[in-house]
Amino acid sequence: MTPVTPETPETPDLPDDLLTPEAVRDPDGAAAVLREHDPVHWSPTHRAWLVTRFDDVVAAFRNPALSSDRVRPLMTRASGAPSRRVLGLISEWMVVTDPPAHTRLRRLAGAAFKQQQIAAMEERIQGLVDELVDAFLADEGTDLVAGVAYPLPAIVIAEMLGAPPADRDRFRAWSDELALVAFGAGGDARPDRHERALRGLEEMAGYFRELVAHRRREPGGDMLSAMIGEGSDPEALSDDELVGMCALLLFAGHETTTNAIANAVRLLTADPALRDRVRDDPALVNPAVEEALRLVGPIKVLVRWVVEDHELRGREIRRGERVYLLLCGANRDPERFTDPDTVDLARERATHVAFGRGIHACIGAQLARIETRIAVGTLLRRLPGLRVAGDAEYLPTIASRAQESLTVVHDGVPAGSAR
Ligand code: HEM
Numbered sequence: 112m113t114p115v116t117p118e119t120p121e122t123p124d125l126p127d128d129l130l131t132p133e134a135v136r137d138p139d140g141a142a143a144v145l146r147e148h149d150p151v152h153w154s155p156t157h158r159a160w161l162v163t164r165f166d167d168v169v170a171a172f173r174n175p176a177l178s179s180d181r182v183r184p185l186m187t188r189a190s191g192a193p194s195r196r197v198l199g200l201i202s203e204w205m206v207v208t209d210p211p212a213h214t215r216l217r218r219l220a221g222a223a224f225k226q227q228q229i230a231a232m233e234e235r236i237q238g239l240v241d242e243l244v245d246a247f248l249a250d251e252g253t254d255l256v257a258g259v260a261y262p263l264p265a266i267v268i269a270e271m272l273g274a275p276p277a278d279r280d281r282f283r284a285w286s287d288e289l290a291l292v293a294f295g296a297g298g299d300a301r302p303d304r305h306e307r308a309l310r311g312l313e314e315m316a317g318y319f320r321e322l323v324a325h326r327r328r329e330p331g332g333d334m335l336s337a338m339i340g341e342g343s344d345p346e347a348l349s350d351d352e353l354v355g356m357c358a359l360l361l362f363a364g365h366e367t368t369t370n371a372i373a374n375a376v377r378l379l380t381a382d383p384a385l386r387d388r389v390r391d392d393p394a395l396v397n398p399a400v401e402e403a404l405r406l407v408g409p410i411k412v413l414v415r416w417v418v419e420d421h422e423l424r425g426r427e428i429r430r431g432e433r434v435y436l437l438l439c440g441a442n443r444d445p446e447r448f449t450d451p452d453t454v455d456l457a458r459e460r461a462t463h464v465a466f467g468r469g470i471h472a473c474i475g476a477q478l479a480r481i482e483t484r485i486a487v488g489t490l491l492r493r494l495p496g497l498r499v500a501g502d503a504e505y506l507p508t509i510a511s512r513a514q515e516s517l518t519v520v521h522d523g524v525p526a527g528s529a530r
Contacts, residue, residue: 127154127161129412129435137508138411139452142440150440157509159414159433160426163440165447165464171436172469176419176428179471182207182293197312201293203352204359208473215346220356220474223337227271229477236482239266240489248493248523255517256373260491264368264482268361273333274322285315285358286365293362300485312358319357323350334360364475366511367409372482373517375403376490377499378454380519383452386483386498390491398456400484401463406454408465411439411512437462439512469514496522 125148126134126141134141145152146163154161162168171177182202201207203218240263247258265282274282288308290410330336338356340347348356379399380386389399413436421431428434442463443451466473473479491497500518 113309122286125149125152127152128156129154129161129509130156130507132507135505136503138439138505138512139406139443140512142437143443145437146440146444151426151428153426154435155278157433157435159435160423160428161435161437161440161443162423163437165242165441165444168438168441168464169468170434171415171472172464172467173433174421176417176421177415177434178209179207179213179415180209180417181416183413185415186505194309197316199311200312200316200351200355200358201289203355204362205356206363208361210470216348216352216356217470217474219338219340219344219346223334224474226337227334229481232267232271233485235270235479236263236267236485237489239263241487244489244493253518253520255376255490255519256369256514259486260372260517263372263486264365264390265361267478267482268364271334272322272357272360273326273331273335274463278318279327281315281318281473282361283365285311286361288312288315289358289362289481290366315358316354319354320350320411322357323353360475363473366477366513368479368482370409370511371400371479372486372511373514374407374409374482374512375400375487376497376517376519377460377503378403379487379491380497380499382454383498386491389456389488390495393488395456396484396488396491397480398458399454400480402454402456402458404465404483405442405448405463406452408442408463410465410467410510412437412510413467414510435509439466459484494519494521494523496520 120219126144128134129138129141142163145161150162150164150167152161152163153159162171182198182204205213207219208216237339240259243259243262246252247255250258252258262279262283265286266276266279271278274336276411280432288311291305291308302346326333326336326339330339335353335357338348338353379389385399389395413435417428417430417432417434418496420427422428441447442465447462448458449455466476466479500520503514506513506515
């Protein structure tokens, strides 16, 4: 077979621009066409290979020819000290490093996560969800993103890091700024917004630096104290690395979980019979959330850089090129999943790739699952007849499946109402 190079695309009519209004509205439809007609497809628009089959995506997660080091190349283009300082912090994140640097960071963060006993946080998370839903009902709120899905994960991360409750709102603002700077989220390239975000992130770095100093002096039972350790580990994290780790946990754990909750609510309430079945049987909440992660997962695409020439399905993938792993394609691959577009509550659990695989597989998956299950289960129970008004309007981004708001109606009785 003659390898096809990026310069000679043989199927020019495929939906390989992931930012067209159609592809943003229906990324799964675009991925299905690509998967069927050209599963390893060169997109001239993105100047990247689009990989859509489950087996290829899973293999890519374990392929050392593909690097996660995708921020450092941007640093040469960064102008101004704040840009360089903030990108410097981001470029050290374990999610954008390869072994051996990644191995060390992952080991230390993994140990701190273990100490947190995430399962024991269930009661606290249920309490937070109840508070948010109480307020949502009392205010007769209509936007579930603003009322529940957006605040919840920011509060959980702030608490996990041992930050005082009064600082929660700052975490939300920093999370938005991180998304804007790290991946140009929202498709908003206005330089003034970017500049403001950079200033916000400098403030965030200062805040985390103080929090680190405080926890070095007075360790607590929080995750940051666990990441600092007892000083006996010769590989222990430096202050800069701890600041970076705090920012990474906020970045990786906030928007993703918000979208997981919002996307699951939309999917599961679209069919009233399914919604009521899940509401009436708490044992079905877990499989329902797994199906939502598979079908409408918060991350559509992960990016890798090619560091070694190799071949995939007859395509020559060359060093210096980019590969987009379309999780939305893999998670609906009919070769892997029977009736892939259908919610099947009896499906074998957790075979999807919504949390990635391999060395970078999501370190917060257990926490994310707990938050999403508790939020979704509670909302279905406390907001009977829950339905979403209008069609999904996803933000025009390549990486995430994000709804800025989720307007809902329901038959729930607001707190204090005489109904
Ligand atoms: C439903 C919500 C979430 C989804 C869908 C999700 C998804 C992912 C995916 C796909 C990756 C792999 C990235 C790659 O291979 O390049 C990842 C990595 C990561 N996630 Fe999550 N995530 C979620 C929630 C969280 C939470 C709550 C936290 C922590 C508070 C978190 C922390 C991380 C970190 C630190 C990494 C990097 C791991 C590494 O590089 O070794 N995530 N996540």
